Amino acid sequence: MVARQPIRFIAEPGQVWLVGAGPGDPGLLTLKAAECLARAEVVVHDRLVSPAVLAKAPPGAERIDVGKACGRHTLSQENINRLLVRLARQGRNVVRLKGGDPLIFGRGGEELEVLRKAGIACHVVPGVTAAAACAAAAGIPLTHREHAQALVLVTGTRSDGSLECDWPALAGSGLTRVFYMGLQHAAQISRELCEHGCAADTPVALVQQGSLPGQTIRVGRLDRLAELAEGLRPPTLLVIGEVAALAEVPVSPVAAEAEGF
Ligand SMILES: C[S@@+](CC[C@H](N)C(=O)[O-])C[C@H]1O[C@@H](n2cnc3c(N)ncnc32)[C@H](O)[C@@H]1O
The missing domain is CATH 3.40.1010.10 (Tetrapyrrole methylase, N-terminal domain)
Incomplete structure (x- = not known):
């Protein structure tokens, strides 16, 4: 050979x-x-x-x-x-x-x-794909022995502008789901995953402009994904799964003061 x-x-x-x-x-x-x-x-x-x-x-x-x-x-x-x-x-x-x-x-x-x-x-x-860069920016391990045994990269928008996925498969446990181009369909992604068995409080993270000066990170729960997405613009990546709870979001000085730091 x-x-x-x-x-x-x-x-x-x-x-x-x-x-x-x-x-x-x-x-x-x-x-x-x-x-x-x-x-x-x-x-x-x-x-x-x-x-x-x-x-x-x-x-x-x-x-x-x-x-x-x-x-x-x-x-x-x-x-x-x-x-x-x-x-x-x-x-x-x-x-x-x-x-x-x-x-x-x-x-x-x-x-x-x-x-x-x-x-x-x-x-x-090859280049560093957004999933790797945004996860690194947010301090999220995309796989983790305790929380995620598989990683799925999903397109959040098909070529005709719609969103169709194998929702039962995506709702399975032990998965980290990363949606590219999913911002405009945040409400549908949240609804479908919850309807197909994901817990409403599954952690999610949104990273806008990962690695760039305008980088913004928001974390929350799956049933609030649409609210979390409000005001964000492309390019934004959606990370859905237990690992998103490990995100490290920079604390603003105002929030830090309110927390008594
Ligand atoms: C057409 S896809 C291209 C993906 C690209 N080939 C890659 O490997 O990252 C564009 C989508 O990638 C994601 N994306 C690309 N760059 C990004 C960045 N710097 N921050 C957040 N999301 C990004 C967004 O979801 C965006 O809508």
């Missing part, structure tokens, strides 16, 4: 590097991602990619924003696919930069398929 060698970065033209930008904090970018960016001729990026991360590309590199705002893509997925193929065929060294990890709820899989079919060399550089 021949062992596969790790792909080394070779700045050959006409390739696409599908790179994870992490959750926003440039300190959470991998060394390999930074190296790809430093050598990019063109960077095709999503809206969630922070300016500090984009700044790692050379000033002369072309930057193309194909980002999504409020469910609306600047370019359709089909046009993004065509753009990537065209740029690679022009012989350019292309970095396709996506928030978090490119293969977790990032449509990276679809782009990879199209590029492979077009015969274009494509390499994946």
Whole structure:
């Protein structure tokens, strides 16, 4: 059996590097991602990619924003696919930069398929996904021998904007459920999980803008999820399960005073 060698970065033209930008904090970018960016001729990026991360590309590199705002893509997925193929065929060294990890709820899989079919060399550089970054920011262990034996990453919004899940399976015990893109469906998530057997007082945590200066963490119980979500904006991640009770929320000076600290 021949062992596969790790792909080394070779700045050959006409390739696409599908790179994870992490959750926003440039300190959470991998060394390999930074190296790809430093050598990019063109960077095709999503809206969630922070300016500090984009700044790692050379000033002369072309930057193309194909980002999504409020469910609306600047370019359709089909046009993004065509753009990537065209740029690679022009012989350019292309970095396709996506928030978090490119293969977790990032449509990276679809782009990879199209590029492979077009015969274009494509390499994946993983990134720190929002679940890992937000959990770290809130001090939540996503698995824990006493509280959670499995971790489920769930999309809180399907491609048609709706939310459909296997609720009985998600309501099972010993699980940490992490909902990406779930903010707008917080009320439905809370209702369905409670109706399918989760205790109303199951701990939940919401992390807005994890790792970024606007980071906000709220903790509470499942039946109050919709109230907790009020006023929060995307990107926000929902963590539901016993481990959320271990979150460490920074105490505001006012609250600390009220507590007598
Ligand atoms: C389209 S998904 C992209 C996920 C990304 N590929 C990843 O691996 O993190 C976008 C969702 O990820 C979550 N997300 C991404 N970055 C985040 C951050 N810095 N803080 C909180 N949630 C984040 C939010 O739930 C957001 O709606």
